[in-house]
Amino acid sequence: MSTTVDASVAAHAAYEPVIGLEVHVHLLTATKIFCSCSTRFGAPPNTNVCPVCLGMPGALPVLNRKAVEFATLAAMALNCRINETSIFARKNYFYPDLPKGYQISQYDKPLAEHGFIEVKTSNTEDAGDHRVKKIGITRVHLEEDAGKSLHEGFPDAAEKTALDLNRAGVPLIEIVSEPDIATPDEAYEYLTRLKEIILYTGVSDCNMEEGSLRCDANVSVRPRGQKELGTKAEIKNVNSFRFIREALIYEIARQVEVIESGGTITQETRLYDAHEGRTYSMRSKEQAHDYRYFPEPDLLPLVVDEKWKSEIAKTLPELPEARRARLVKEYGITEYDAQVLTASKALAEQFEAAAKSAKNPKRVANLVQGELMGRLKARGAEIEQSPISMKGVAASADLVEIGAISGKMLKDLYDLSFERNQDFPEIYEAEGRPQQSSDTSSLEKIVDEIVAANPRQLEQYRAGKKTMIGFFVGQVMKASKGQANPQLVNELLTKKLG
Numbered sequence: 001m002s003t004t005v006d007a008s009v010a011a012h013a014a015y016e017p018v019i020g021l022e023v024h025v026h027l028l029t030a031t032k033i034f035c036s037c038s039t040r041f042g043a044p045p046n047t048n049v050c051p052v053c054l055g056m057p058g059a060l061p062v063l064n065r066k067a068v069e070f071a072t073l074a075a076m077a078l079n080c081r082i083n084e085t086s087i088f089a090r091k092n093y094f095y096p097d098l099p100k101g102y103q104i105s106q107y108d109k110p111l112a113e114h115g116f117i118e119v120k121t122s123n124t125e126d127a128g129d130h131r132v133k134k135i136g137i138t139r140v141h142l143e144e145d146a147g148k149s150l151h152e153g154f155p156d157a158a159e160k161t162a163l164d165l166n167r168a169g170v171p172l173i174e175i176v177s178e179p180d181i182a183t184p185d186e187a188y189e190y191l192t193r194l195k196e197i198i199l200y201t202g203v204s205d206c207n208m209e210e211g212s213l214r215c216d217a218n219v220s221v222r223p224r225g226q227k228e229l230g231t232k233a234e235i236k237n238v239n240s241f242r243f244i245r246e247a248l249i250y251e252i253a254r255q256v257e258v259i260e261s262g263g264t265i266t267q268e269t270r271l272y273d274a275h276e277g278r279t280y281s282m283r284s285k286e287q288a289h290d291y292r293y294f295p296e297p298d299l300l301p302l303v304v305d306e307k308w309k310s311e312i313a314k315t316l317p318e319l320p321e322a323r324r325a326r327l328v329k330e331y332g333i334t335e336y337d338a339q340v341l342t343a344s345k346a347l348a349e350q351f352e353a354a355a356k357s358a359k360n361p362k363r364v365a366n367l368v369q370g371e372l373m374g375r376l377k378a379r380g381a382e383i384e385q386s387p388i389s390m391k392g393v394a395a396s397a398d399l400v401e402i403g404a405i406s407g408k409m410l411k412d413l414y415d416l417s418f419e420r421n422q423d424f425p426e427i428y429e430a431e432g433r434p435q436q437s438s439d440t441s442s443l444e445k446i447v448d449e450i451v452a453a454n455p456r457q458l459e460q461y462r463a464g465k466k467t468m469i470g471f472f473v474g475q476v477m478k479a480s481k482g483q484a485n486p487q488l489v490n491e492l493l494t495k496k497l498g
Protein backbone atom coordinates (compact mmCIF):
# COMPACT_ATOMS: atom_id res chain seq x y z
CA MET A 1 0.00 0.00 0.00
CA SER A 2 2.72 2.44 0.90
CA THR A 3 4.93 2.06 -2.16
CA THR A 4 3.24 4.69 -4.35
CA VAL A 5 3.16 7.16 -1.47
CA ASP A 6 6.78 6.50 -0.61
CA ALA A 7 7.68 7.14 -4.25
CA SER A 8 5.78 10.42 -4.35
CA VAL A 9 7.23 11.44 -0.99
CA ALA A 10 10.72 10.71 -2.29
CA ALA A 11 10.09 12.71 -5.46
CA HIS A 12 8.93 15.64 -3.40
CA ALA A 13 11.43 15.14 -0.60
CA ALA A 14 12.02 18.87 -0.32
CA TYR A 15 8.41 19.41 0.75
CA GLU A 16 6.46 18.28 3.75
CA PRO A 17 2.69 17.79 3.54
CA VAL A 18 0.52 18.92 6.46
CA ILE A 19 -2.89 17.29 6.66
CA GLY A 20 -5.86 17.80 8.99
CA LEU A 21 -9.17 15.95 8.78
CA GLU A 22 -12.74 16.91 9.67
CA VAL A 23 -15.07 13.98 10.09
CA HIS A 24 -18.84 14.20 10.49
CA VAL A 25 -20.58 11.24 12.07
CA HIS A 26 -24.36 10.68 12.40
CA LEU A 27 -25.41 9.59 15.87
CA LEU A 28 -27.73 6.60 16.11
CA THR A 29 -30.45 8.27 18.14
CA ALA A 30 -34.06 7.29 17.36
CA THR A 31 -35.08 10.95 17.07
CA LYS A 32 -33.50 14.18 15.82
CA ILE A 33 -31.32 16.43 17.95
CA PHE A 34 -33.84 19.24 18.60
CA CYS A 35 -37.25 17.64 17.90
CA SER A 36 -38.95 14.24 18.15
CA CYS A 37 -38.94 13.46 14.41
CA SER A 38 -37.55 10.05 13.44
CA THR A 39 -33.99 9.82 12.10
CA ARG A 40 -34.73 6.68 10.06
CA PHE A 41 -32.77 6.61 6.79
CA GLY A 42 -34.67 5.83 3.58
CA ALA A 43 -38.10 7.16 4.62
CA PRO A 44 -40.12 8.84 1.80
CA PRO A 45 -38.96 12.47 1.32
CA ASN A 46 -40.23 15.05 3.81
CA THR A 47 -42.12 12.58 5.99
CA ASN A 48 -39.90 12.93 9.06
CA VAL A 49 -40.37 16.67 9.55
CA CYS A 50 -42.05 19.08 11.97
CA PRO A 51 -42.15 22.86 12.57
CA VAL A 52 -38.85 22.69 14.50
CA CYS A 53 -36.72 20.97 11.85
CA LEU A 54 -38.53 22.87 9.06
CA GLY A 55 -37.43 26.11 10.71
CA MET A 56 -40.95 27.52 11.16
CA PRO A 57 -41.05 30.90 12.95
CA GLY A 58 -41.57 30.52 16.69
CA ALA A 59 -40.69 26.82 16.86
CA LEU A 60 -38.21 26.11 19.65
CA PRO A 61 -35.48 23.46 19.81
CA VAL A 62 -35.37 20.95 22.69
CA LEU A 63 -32.05 19.17 23.10
CA ASN A 64 -32.05 15.34 22.78
CA ARG A 65 -30.40 13.89 25.91
CA LYS A 66 -29.34 10.72 24.10
CA ALA A 67 -27.47 12.77 21.46
CA VAL A 68 -25.44 14.42 24.22
CA GLU A 69 -24.67 11.03 25.80
CA PHE A 70 -23.59 9.51 22.48
CA ALA A 71 -21.42 12.52 21.62
CA THR A 72 -19.81 12.46 25.06
CA LEU A 73 -19.20 8.72 24.86
CA ALA A 74 -17.53 9.09 21.44
CA ALA A 75 -15.40 11.97 22.72
CA MET A 76 -14.28 9.87 25.71
CA ALA A 77 -13.35 6.99 23.41
CA LEU A 78 -11.24 9.49 21.45
CA ASN A 79 -9.36 10.45 24.64
CA CYS A 80 -10.89 13.92 24.77
CA ARG A 81 -11.41 16.16 27.79
CA ILE A 82 -15.13 16.81 28.23
CA ASN A 83 -15.96 20.47 28.90
CA GLU A 84 -18.46 20.73 31.74
CA THR A 85 -20.13 23.66 29.98
CA SER A 86 -20.40 23.99 26.22
CA ILE A 87 -22.38 26.47 24.16
CA PHE A 88 -24.54 25.98 21.07
CA ALA A 89 -24.00 28.58 18.38
CA ARG A 90 -25.71 29.60 15.17
CA LYS A 91 -23.66 29.14 12.03
CA ASN A 92 -25.32 31.42 9.52
CA TYR A 93 -25.35 30.71 5.82
CA PHE A 94 -27.86 30.49 3.02
CA TYR A 95 -28.43 27.21 1.30
CA PRO A 96 -31.69 25.69 0.03
CA ASP A 97 -31.35 22.58 2.23
CA LEU A 98 -31.01 24.71 5.38
CA PRO A 99 -34.55 25.95 6.14
CA LYS A 100 -33.68 28.13 9.17
CA GLY A 101 -30.91 29.99 7.33
CA TYR A 102 -28.52 28.83 10.05
CA GLN A 103 -27.24 25.57 11.46
CA ILE A 104 -27.16 24.98 15.20
CA SER A 105 -23.60 23.92 15.96
CA GLN A 106 -20.94 24.63 18.56
CA TYR A 107 -18.15 27.12 18.04
CA ASP A 108 -15.78 28.57 20.62
CA LYS A 109 -17.00 26.36 23.49
CA PRO A 110 -17.31 22.83 22.08
CA LEU A 111 -18.38 19.72 24.00
CA ALA A 112 -14.92 18.15 24.07
CA GLU A 113 -11.26 18.97 23.26
CA HIS A 114 -7.66 17.73 23.41
CA GLY A 115 -8.07 14.10 22.35
CA PHE A 116 -5.94 11.82 20.22
CA ILE A 117 -5.92 8.64 18.17
CA GLU A 118 -2.90 6.36 17.93
CA VAL A 119 -2.01 5.20 14.44
CA LYS A 120 0.65 2.89 13.11
CA THR A 121 3.04 4.79 10.86
CA SER A 122 5.93 4.03 8.56
CA ASN A 123 7.12 7.57 9.15
CA THR A 124 9.61 6.65 11.90
CA GLU A 125 10.93 10.21 12.12
CA ASP A 126 7.72 11.22 13.91
CA ALA A 127 7.13 8.12 15.91
CA GLY A 128 10.50 7.16 17.34
CA ASP A 129 10.99 3.43 17.66
CA HIS A 130 7.41 2.56 18.36
CA ARG A 131 6.04 3.17 14.88
CA VAL A 132 2.93 4.38 16.67
CA LYS A 133 2.04 8.04 16.36
CA LYS A 134 -0.48 10.14 18.25
CA ILE A 135 -2.69 12.25 16.00
CA GLY A 136 -4.22 15.03 18.06
CA ILE A 137 -7.96 15.70 18.07
CA THR A 138 -8.64 19.41 18.45
CA ARG A 139 -12.32 19.11 19.25
CA VAL A 140 -15.49 17.07 19.12
CA HIS A 141 -18.68 19.09 18.93
CA LEU A 142 -22.40 18.47 18.50
CA GLU A 143 -24.48 19.89 15.68
CA GLU A 144 -27.50 19.26 13.48
CA ASP A 145 -27.31 18.00 9.92
CA ALA A 146 -28.84 19.90 6.98
CA GLY A 147 -31.38 18.49 4.51
CA LYS A 148 -30.59 17.18 1.06
CA SER A 149 -31.00 18.70 -2.39
CA LEU A 150 -32.22 16.12 -4.90
CA HIS A 151 -31.27 16.43 -8.56
CA GLU A 152 -32.70 13.15 -9.80
CA GLY A 153 -35.34 10.54 -9.11
CA PHE A 154 -38.47 12.67 -9.71
CA PRO A 155 -40.44 13.55 -12.90
CA ASP A 156 -39.22 17.10 -13.74
CA ALA A 157 -35.70 16.55 -12.38
CA ALA A 158 -34.17 17.97 -15.57
CA GLU A 159 -35.54 21.45 -14.80
CA LYS A 160 -35.93 21.43 -11.04
CA THR A 161 -34.15 20.66 -7.82
CA ALA A 162 -36.20 19.08 -5.04
CA LEU A 163 -35.58 19.21 -1.31
CA ASP A 164 -35.77 16.39 1.19
CA LEU A 165 -35.65 17.68 4.76
CA ASN A 166 -35.78 14.29 6.51
CA ARG A 167 -32.08 14.65 7.30
CA ALA A 168 -32.43 18.22 8.63
CA GLY A 169 -31.85 18.02 12.38
CA VAL A 170 -30.27 14.57 12.49
CA PRO A 171 -27.60 14.73 15.23
CA LEU A 172 -23.96 14.86 14.16
CA ILE A 173 -20.65 15.03 15.86
CA GLU A 174 -17.84 16.79 14.07
CA ILE A 175 -14.38 15.44 14.92
CA VAL A 176 -11.59 17.84 13.99
CA SER A 177 -8.00 16.59 13.98
CA GLU A 178 -4.88 18.63 14.58
CA PRO A 179 -2.76 19.12 11.43
CA ASP A 180 -0.60 16.25 12.68
CA ILE A 181 -1.04 13.96 9.71
CA ALA A 182 2.07 13.79 7.53
CA THR A 183 1.15 11.38 4.70
CA PRO A 184 -1.92 10.13 2.82
CA ASP A 185 -1.26 6.70 4.38
CA GLU A 186 -1.46 8.20 7.86
CA ALA A 187 -4.72 9.90 6.91
CA TYR A 188 -6.11 6.55 5.77
CA GLU A 189 -4.93 4.87 8.96
CA TYR A 190 -6.39 7.67 11.14
CA LEU A 191 -9.79 7.33 9.46
CA THR A 192 -9.73 3.54 9.75
CA ARG A 193 -8.93 3.70 13.46
CA LEU A 194 -11.47 6.50 14.02
CA LYS A 195 -14.25 4.53 12.36
CA GLU A 196 -13.31 1.39 14.28
CA ILE A 197 -13.43 3.23 17.61
CA ILE A 198 -16.77 4.89 16.83
CA LEU A 199 -18.23 1.53 15.76
CA TYR A 200 -17.07 -0.06 19.01
CA THR A 201 -18.83 2.64 21.04
CA GLY A 202 -22.02 1.91 19.10
CA VAL A 203 -22.97 5.59 18.72
CA SER A 204 -23.00 5.44 14.91
CA ASP A 205 -23.17 2.87 12.12
CA CYS A 206 -20.55 4.93 10.17
CA ASN A 207 -22.23 3.91 6.92
CA MET A 208 -20.49 6.01 4.25
CA GLU A 209 -22.93 5.12 1.46
CA GLU A 210 -25.79 6.51 3.55
CA GLY A 211 -23.74 9.56 4.53
CA SER A 212 -23.46 8.55 8.20
CA LEU A 213 -19.73 9.25 8.04
CA ARG A 214 -18.38 12.07 5.88
CA CYS A 215 -14.89 13.43 5.65
CA ASP A 216 -13.23 16.67 4.53
CA ALA A 217 -9.45 17.08 4.35
CA ASN A 218 -7.29 20.18 4.73
CA VAL A 219 -3.92 19.88 3.06
CA SER A 220 -0.94 22.14 2.50
CA VAL A 221 2.74 21.65 1.75
CA ARG A 222 5.77 23.57 3.03
CA PRO A 223 9.51 23.35 2.44
CA ARG A 224 10.87 20.72 4.83
CA GLY A 225 12.12 22.41 8.00
CA GLN A 226 9.98 25.53 7.57
CA LYS A 227 7.86 26.38 10.60
CA GLU A 228 5.03 28.39 9.05
CA LEU A 229 2.29 26.41 7.34
CA GLY A 230 1.72 26.72 3.62
CA THR A 231 -1.60 27.85 2.17
CA LYS A 232 -4.10 25.05 2.47
CA ALA A 233 -6.77 23.67 0.21
CA GLU A 234 -9.85 21.95 1.54
CA ILE A 235 -11.01 18.79 -0.21
CA LYS A 236 -14.70 18.17 0.36
CA ASN A 237 -17.24 15.40 -0.06
CA VAL A 238 -15.01 12.42 -0.65
CA ASN A 239 -17.04 9.27 -0.06
CA SER A 240 -14.48 6.59 0.77
CA PHE A 241 -11.25 6.37 2.75
CA ARG A 242 -9.48 5.04 -0.33
CA PHE A 243 -10.55 8.10 -2.35
CA ILE A 244 -9.43 10.43 0.48
CA ARG A 245 -6.00 8.84 0.26
CA GLU A 246 -5.94 9.15 -3.54
CA ALA A 247 -7.22 12.74 -3.42
CA LEU A 248 -4.45 13.65 -0.95
CA ILE A 249 -1.75 12.02 -3.09
CA TYR A 250 -2.99 13.99 -6.10
CA GLU A 251 -3.38 17.26 -4.19
CA ILE A 252 0.07 17.13 -2.57
CA ALA A 253 1.71 16.52 -5.95
CA ARG A 254 -0.35 19.35 -7.49
CA GLN A 255 0.65 21.85 -4.80
CA VAL A 256 4.35 20.93 -5.02
CA GLU A 257 4.21 21.37 -8.79
CA VAL A 258 2.51 24.77 -8.53
CA ILE A 259 5.18 26.01 -6.07
CA GLU A 260 8.08 24.44 -8.01
CA SER A 261 6.94 26.17 -11.21
CA GLY A 262 6.93 29.54 -9.44
CA GLY A 263 3.20 29.80 -8.73
CA THR A 264 1.34 30.31 -5.45
CA ILE A 265 -1.31 28.16 -3.83
CA THR A 266 -4.77 29.68 -3.60
CA GLN A 267 -6.80 29.03 -0.49
CA GLU A 268 -9.85 27.27 -1.83
CA THR A 269 -12.27 24.41 -1.60
CA ARG A 270 -11.67 21.59 -4.04
CA LEU A 271 -13.68 18.54 -5.02
CA TYR A 272 -12.24 15.14 -5.85
CA ASP A 273 -13.32 13.39 -9.03
CA ALA A 274 -12.79 9.70 -8.42
CA HIS A 275 -13.20 8.81 -12.12
CA GLU A 276 -10.51 11.21 -13.27
CA GLY A 277 -8.44 10.77 -10.09
CA ARG A 278 -7.95 14.52 -9.68
CA THR A 279 -9.20 17.43 -7.58
CA TYR A 280 -10.63 20.60 -9.07
CA SER A 281 -11.55 24.00 -7.67
CA MET A 282 -15.08 24.50 -6.32
CA ARG A 283 -14.80 27.96 -4.77
CA SER A 284 -11.98 30.25 -3.77
CA LYS A 285 -11.51 32.09 -0.48
CA GLU A 286 -13.17 35.23 -1.87
CA GLN A 287 -16.35 33.25 -2.20
CA ALA A 288 -15.90 31.52 1.16
CA HIS A 289 -18.54 31.92 3.85
CA ASP A 290 -18.38 34.25 6.78
CA TYR A 291 -20.62 32.35 9.15
CA ARG A 292 -21.18 35.15 11.67
CA TYR A 293 -21.34 32.70 14.57
CA PHE A 294 -23.19 33.83 17.69
CA PRO A 295 -24.55 31.96 20.73
CA GLU A 296 -27.87 30.20 20.09
CA PRO A 297 -30.43 32.24 22.10
CA ASP A 298 -33.03 29.43 22.16
CA LEU A 299 -30.81 26.90 24.00
CA LEU A 300 -29.27 26.99 27.46
CA PRO A 301 -25.58 26.24 27.86
CA LEU A 302 -25.06 22.47 27.80
CA VAL A 303 -23.81 21.21 31.17
CA VAL A 304 -22.33 17.73 31.44
CA ASP A 305 -21.45 17.58 35.14
CA GLU A 306 -19.22 15.04 36.93
CA LYS A 307 -22.12 12.80 37.88
CA TRP A 308 -23.51 12.57 34.35
CA LYS A 309 -20.03 12.19 32.95
CA SER A 310 -19.25 9.23 35.20
CA GLU A 311 -22.58 7.59 34.28
CA ILE A 312 -21.66 7.92 30.59
CA ALA A 313 -18.13 6.67 31.27
CA LYS A 314 -19.59 3.46 32.70
CA THR A 315 -21.07 2.66 29.28
CA LEU A 316 -17.68 3.00 27.56
CA PRO A 317 -16.81 -0.46 26.17
CA GLU A 318 -13.36 -1.96 25.87
CA LEU A 319 -11.89 -0.29 22.78
CA PRO A 320 -10.32 -2.16 19.84
CA GLU A 321 -6.67 -1.50 20.69
CA ALA A 322 -7.06 -2.64 24.31
CA ARG A 323 -9.06 -5.66 23.21
CA ARG A 324 -6.37 -6.72 20.74
CA ALA A 325 -3.69 -6.53 23.41
CA ARG A 326 -5.83 -8.60 25.78
CA LEU A 327 -6.64 -11.25 23.16
CA VAL A 328 -2.96 -11.71 22.42
CA LYS A 329 -2.22 -12.14 26.11
CA GLU A 330 -5.24 -14.20 27.07
CA TYR A 331 -5.51 -16.59 24.13
CA GLY A 332 -1.90 -16.80 23.08
CA ILE A 333 -2.77 -15.70 19.55
CA THR A 334 -0.60 -13.55 17.29
CA GLU A 335 -1.13 -9.82 16.87
CA TYR A 336 -2.20 -10.48 13.32
CA ASP A 337 -4.85 -12.96 14.51
CA ALA A 338 -6.06 -10.46 17.06
CA GLN A 339 -6.30 -7.77 14.37
CA VAL A 340 -8.54 -9.96 12.18
CA LEU A 341 -10.68 -11.10 15.08
CA THR A 342 -11.31 -7.58 16.36
CA ALA A 343 -12.18 -6.12 12.97
CA SER A 344 -15.70 -5.64 14.29
CA LYS A 345 -17.05 -5.67 17.81
CA ALA A 346 -19.61 -8.35 16.94
CA LEU A 347 -16.93 -10.68 15.60
CA ALA A 348 -14.68 -10.10 18.60
CA GLU A 349 -17.52 -10.90 20.98
CA GLN A 350 -18.57 -14.04 19.15
CA PHE A 351 -14.98 -15.21 18.99
CA GLU A 352 -14.36 -14.69 22.67
CA ALA A 353 -17.51 -16.52 23.69
CA ALA A 354 -16.52 -19.45 21.44
CA ALA A 355 -12.89 -19.52 22.50
CA LYS A 356 -13.84 -19.44 26.19
CA SER A 357 -16.05 -22.49 25.69
CA ALA A 358 -13.49 -24.48 23.66
CA LYS A 359 -10.74 -26.79 24.93
CA ASN A 360 -8.05 -24.96 22.96
CA PRO A 361 -8.73 -21.25 22.22
CA LYS A 362 -5.75 -21.04 19.83
CA ARG A 363 -7.28 -23.76 17.66
CA VAL A 364 -10.51 -21.75 17.50
CA ALA A 365 -8.54 -18.69 16.36
CA ASN A 366 -6.71 -20.74 13.71
CA LEU A 367 -9.93 -22.28 12.38
CA VAL A 368 -11.64 -18.90 12.15
CA GLN A 369 -8.78 -17.50 10.11
CA GLY A 370 -7.68 -20.54 8.18
CA GLU A 371 -10.96 -22.26 7.40
CA LEU A 372 -13.77 -19.77 7.98
CA MET A 373 -12.45 -16.43 6.67
CA GLY A 374 -11.10 -17.97 3.48
CA ARG A 375 -14.43 -19.61 2.65
CA LEU A 376 -16.32 -16.40 3.45
CA LYS A 377 -13.97 -14.39 1.28
CA ALA A 378 -14.40 -16.82 -1.62
CA ARG A 379 -18.15 -16.33 -1.30
CA GLY A 380 -17.84 -12.55 -0.87
CA ALA A 381 -19.69 -12.80 2.44
CA GLU A 382 -19.25 -11.07 5.79
CA ILE A 383 -18.78 -12.95 9.03
CA GLU A 384 -22.42 -12.19 9.94
CA GLN A 385 -23.53 -14.27 6.94
CA SER A 386 -21.38 -17.26 7.85
CA PRO A 387 -23.28 -20.59 7.86
CA ILE A 388 -20.88 -21.74 10.57
CA SER A 389 -21.38 -19.86 13.82
CA MET A 390 -18.58 -19.22 16.29
CA LYS A 391 -20.21 -21.90 18.45
CA GLY A 392 -19.93 -24.25 15.49
CA VAL A 393 -16.26 -23.40 15.10
CA ALA A 394 -15.71 -24.13 18.80
CA ALA A 395 -17.51 -27.48 18.49
CA SER A 396 -15.41 -28.48 15.47
CA ALA A 397 -12.20 -27.35 17.19
CA ASP A 398 -13.00 -29.62 20.13
CA LEU A 399 -13.58 -32.62 17.85
CA VAL A 400 -10.15 -32.14 16.30
CA GLU A 401 -8.64 -31.53 19.72
CA ILE A 402 -9.82 -34.87 21.14
CA GLY A 403 -8.81 -36.67 17.95
CA ALA A 404 -12.36 -37.57 16.94
CA ILE A 405 -11.96 -36.05 13.48
CA SER A 406 -8.91 -35.22 11.39
CA GLY A 407 -8.06 -31.85 9.89
CA LYS A 408 -8.98 -33.20 6.48
CA MET A 409 -12.39 -34.35 7.74
CA LEU A 410 -12.97 -30.94 9.28
CA LYS A 411 -12.26 -29.27 5.93
CA ASP A 412 -14.75 -31.57 4.20
CA LEU A 413 -17.41 -30.90 6.84
CA TYR A 414 -16.84 -27.13 6.51
CA ASP A 415 -17.27 -27.44 2.75
CA LEU A 416 -20.58 -29.23 3.31
CA SER A 417 -21.67 -26.52 5.78
CA PHE A 418 -21.08 -23.88 3.14
CA GLU A 419 -22.72 -25.94 0.40
CA ARG A 420 -25.87 -26.58 2.40
CA ASN A 421 -25.87 -23.36 4.42
CA GLN A 422 -26.06 -25.24 7.69
CA ASP A 423 -24.07 -24.81 10.87
CA PHE A 424 -21.30 -27.27 11.71
CA PRO A 425 -23.10 -29.25 14.46
CA GLU A 426 -26.07 -29.93 12.13
CA ILE A 427 -23.78 -31.12 9.35
CA TYR A 428 -21.82 -33.28 11.78
CA GLU A 429 -25.06 -34.94 12.94
CA ALA A 430 -26.43 -35.26 9.40
CA GLU A 431 -23.21 -37.01 8.33
CA GLY A 432 -23.65 -39.53 11.15
CA ARG A 433 -20.97 -38.14 13.48
CA PRO A 434 -18.04 -39.33 11.36
CA GLN A 435 -14.96 -40.46 13.31
CA GLN A 436 -11.41 -40.75 12.13
CA SER A 437 -10.18 -44.29 12.29
CA SER A 438 -8.19 -45.12 15.41
CA ASP A 439 -8.76 -48.80 14.86
CA THR A 440 -5.16 -50.07 15.05
CA SER A 441 -5.63 -53.45 13.39
CA SER A 442 -7.35 -52.13 10.25
CA LEU A 443 -4.79 -49.32 10.03
CA GLU A 444 -1.92 -51.78 10.43
CA LYS A 445 -3.28 -53.66 7.45
CA ILE A 446 -3.25 -50.52 5.32
CA VAL A 447 0.27 -49.69 6.52
CA ASP A 448 1.50 -53.17 5.57
CA GLU A 449 -0.03 -52.85 2.11
CA ILE A 450 1.43 -49.40 1.47
CA VAL A 451 4.92 -50.40 2.63
CA ALA A 452 4.82 -53.57 0.51
CA ALA A 453 3.69 -51.60 -2.56
CA ASN A 454 6.57 -49.10 -2.34
CA PRO A 455 9.86 -51.01 -2.03
CA ARG A 456 11.97 -48.23 -3.60
CA GLN A 457 10.80 -45.61 -1.07
CA LEU A 458 11.31 -48.13 1.72
CA GLU A 459 14.91 -48.69 0.60
CA GLN A 460 15.54 -44.92 0.56
CA TYR A 461 14.08 -44.57 4.05
CA ARG A 462 16.22 -47.36 5.43
CA ALA A 463 19.27 -45.87 3.69
CA GLY A 464 18.81 -42.80 5.92
CA LYS A 465 16.35 -40.59 4.06
CA LYS A 466 14.04 -40.19 7.07
CA THR A 467 11.91 -37.50 5.43
CA MET A 468 10.48 -40.29 3.27
CA ILE A 469 8.09 -41.04 6.15
CA GLY A 470 5.99 -38.11 4.92
CA PHE A 471 5.41 -39.96 1.68
CA PHE A 472 4.19 -43.08 3.52
CA VAL A 473 1.92 -41.07 5.85
CA GLY A 474 0.41 -39.38 2.80
CA GLN A 475 -0.20 -42.72 1.08
CA VAL A 476 -1.83 -44.24 4.18
CA MET A 477 -4.06 -41.18 4.71
CA LYS A 478 -5.09 -41.36 1.07
CA ALA A 479 -5.85 -45.08 1.32
CA SER A 480 -7.99 -44.41 4.42
CA LYS A 481 -9.80 -41.59 2.57
CA GLY A 482 -8.60 -39.10 5.18
CA GLN A 483 -10.27 -41.00 7.99
CA ALA A 484 -7.13 -42.23 9.72
CA ASN A 485 -5.77 -40.55 12.83
CA PRO A 486 -2.50 -39.05 11.49
CA GLN A 487 -0.71 -39.37 14.81
CA LEU A 488 -1.50 -43.09 14.98
CA VAL A 489 -0.44 -43.56 11.35
CA ASN A 490 2.85 -41.90 12.18
CA GLU A 491 3.45 -44.21 15.14
CA LEU A 492 2.59 -47.35 13.19
CA LEU A 493 4.79 -46.35 10.25
CA THR A 494 7.78 -45.49 12.43
CA LYS A 495 7.53 -48.94 14.02
CA LYS A 496 7.04 -50.75 10.71
CA LEU A 497 9.76 -48.93 8.74
CA GLY A 498 12.39 -48.98 11.51
Ligand SMILES: [Zn+2]
Pocket residue numbers: 032035036037048049050051052053054169
Ligand atom coordinates in the same frame (compact mmCIF):
# COMPACT_ATOMS: atom_id res chain seq x y z
ZN1 LIG B 1 -38.71 17.68 13.45
